[in-house]
Structures are given as C-alpha cells and as structure tokens.
Amino acid sequence: MHDSRLSALIIDCDVDDLAAASRFWAGALGREVVAPPAAGSPYIDLSERPGELTVVVQKVAHASRLHLDLETNDVEAEVARLERLGARRVAYVKDWWVLEAPTGQRFCVVPARKPMTGGSHWD
Amino acid sequence: MHDSRLSALIIDCDVDDLAAASRFWAGALGREVVAPPAAGSPYIDLSERPGELTVVVQKVAHASRLHLDLETNDVEAEVARLERLGARRVAYVKDWWVLEAPTGQRFCVVPARKPMTGGSHWD
Numbered sequence: 489m490h491d492s493r494l495s496a497l498i499i500d501c502d503v504d505d506l507a508a509a510s511r512f513w514a515g516a517l518g519r520e521v522v523a524p525p526a527a528g529s530p531y532i533d534l535s536e537r538p539g540e541l542t543v544v545v546q547k548v549a550h551a552s553r554l555h556l557d558l559e560t561n562d563v564e565a566e567v568a569r570l571e572r573l574g575a576r577r578v579a580y581v582k583d584w585w586v587l588e589a590p591t592g593q594r595f596c597v598v599p600a601r602k603p604m605t606g607g608s609h610w611d
Numbered sequence: 612m613h614d615s616r617l618s619a620l621i622i623d624c625d626v627d628d629l630a631a632a633s634r635f636w637a638g639a640l641g642r643e644v645v646a647p648p649a650a651g652s653p654y655i656d657l658s659e660r661p662g663e664l665t666v667v668v669q670k671v672a673h674a675s676r677l678h679l680d681l682e683t684n685d686v687e688a689e690v691a692r693l694e695r696l697g698a699r700r701v702a703y704v705k706d707w708w709v710l711e712a713p714t715g716q717r718f719c720v721v722p723a724r725k726p727m728t729g730g731s732h733w734d
Binding site: 494553 | 620622624626631635639640662693696718730
C-alpha cells in the first residue's frame with residue numbers, strides 16, 4: 489500500500505539565463521520568484537498559490553518543455569503501478585525515477601519530502 | 612484592469628487512441644475519465660481534485676507535450692501583458708491566443724468560461 493499525488497509542474501527551460509526565465513514565468517502566472525537558486529542549482533521555485541500546483545523553473549540542456557512530478561511514499565511501488573498502466577522507466581536520478589508515458593511525455597516519480605496529504609491511496 | 616489565472620494543464624498526445632491516452636493519465640494522476648469526448652472533439656476532461664489543477668487530455672497532430680492554459684476576463688489585455696513580459700503571439704484559434712514564452716514553451720490565453728475567482732488582478 490502506498491500513496492501518490494501530482495505534486496509539481498516543472499518548467500524546463502533551455503536557456504542561459506535561468507533568473508530571466510523564472511521572472512517571465514513568475515510574471516505570467518502571478519507568482520513571485522522565491523529566491524535565487526543556490527550556486528550551481530538548476531532550480532528556481534515560484535511562490536505557491538492556494539489551489540494551484542507547485543511550479544518550479546528548471547534550467548535544462550534539452551529542448552524546453554514542461555514536465556510533471558508525482559510524489560509518493562514508495563517510489564518503487566509507484567513506478568511499478570505506473571508501469572502496469574503502460575509507462576516505461578527511462579533513468580534513475582539521485583532518488584527519483586524518470587518515466588515515459590505511453591503517450592510520449594516524460595515525467596518523474598519523486599519521494600515525498602513531507603508527510604503526504606491529499607494523495608491517492610493504492611492497495 | 613483585468614484578471615488572469617493558471618486554469619488548466621493540457622496533456623497533448625500525438626496518438627490514434629485518445630481514450631487509451633486519457634485512461635493512462637487518469638490512472639497516473641488518480642483521477643477519473645469524466646466522459647468520452649463528444650464526436651469529433653479532441654478533448655477528454657479528467658475529474659477535478661481539490662487543490663489541483665484542471666487536467667485535460669487532448670489529441671494533437673504534433674509531438675506529444677504538455678501546455679498550460681491561462682484564463683482571463685480580457686484576452687487582449689492579458690496577451691498584451693504577457694507580450695510586455697517577453698511572450699509572442701503565435702496564432703489566434705476560435706476565441707483564444709496561442710503564445711510562445713521567451714523560454715520556448717507554447718501556452719494559451721483563453722477567455723474565462725465562468726466568473727473568475729482566485730486569479731491575479733492587473734491594473
């Protein structure tokens with residue numbers, strides 16, 4: 489038994505200037521840039537909005553796109569569940585899996601960083 | 612003065628079988644397929660989840676990807692605001708604009724179908 493939920497939208501940006509990218513997306517979505525990234529970090533968090541998804545802007549070295557993160561308290565069980573639905577494993581990175589949907593989009597299954605609320609419970 | 616907000620995540624799927632695509636994404640995200648699409652419609656809605664974004668699965672004739680919809684009570688004013696932030700107009704479709712972010716992703720500015728709540732207010 490485990491839980492999972494859609495936890496974040498990651499805006500993957502193939503850009504040199506991550507700060508400028510985050511300013512655009514913050515402005516577009518009516519959010520604030522929470523903080524400049526830690527030195528060497530490819531991530532900038534945008535402020536949360538009630539009833540909306542967490543949004544993170546990421547500097548990437550592939551074509552710009554969007555991807556979803558699903559968080560779970562059991563990564564292996566969640567990946568196995570998604571494989572049964574038709575997803576396939578692409579790569580294990582640090583402590584999460586990159587999967588590819590049968591419809592072609594890549595997404596990540598990440599360990600929950602906090603106790604999970606509001607997710608789906610899978611037997 | 613107008614309002615805008617992030618209203619939906621659209622899962623663009625370059626597939627023959629939209630129903631199968633929607634079943635995968637519903638299962639992955641712990642949602643239900645609300646209804647089969649109307650004849651000829653490229654859209655299938657997934658059920659809503661509290662605190663999460665509206666998610667729609669769309670059949671497309673380009674590479675699979677994700678895109679965001681921003682809804683607004685003044686499409687022209689919102690598009691002009693986004694242009695000032697660096698977006699550019701790509702195409703006007705029915706009653707919405709397709710824009711391209713300076714970071715390369717395409718997204719849509721659509722007229723709000725219901726009175727807006729929870730959005731950002733722009734002077």
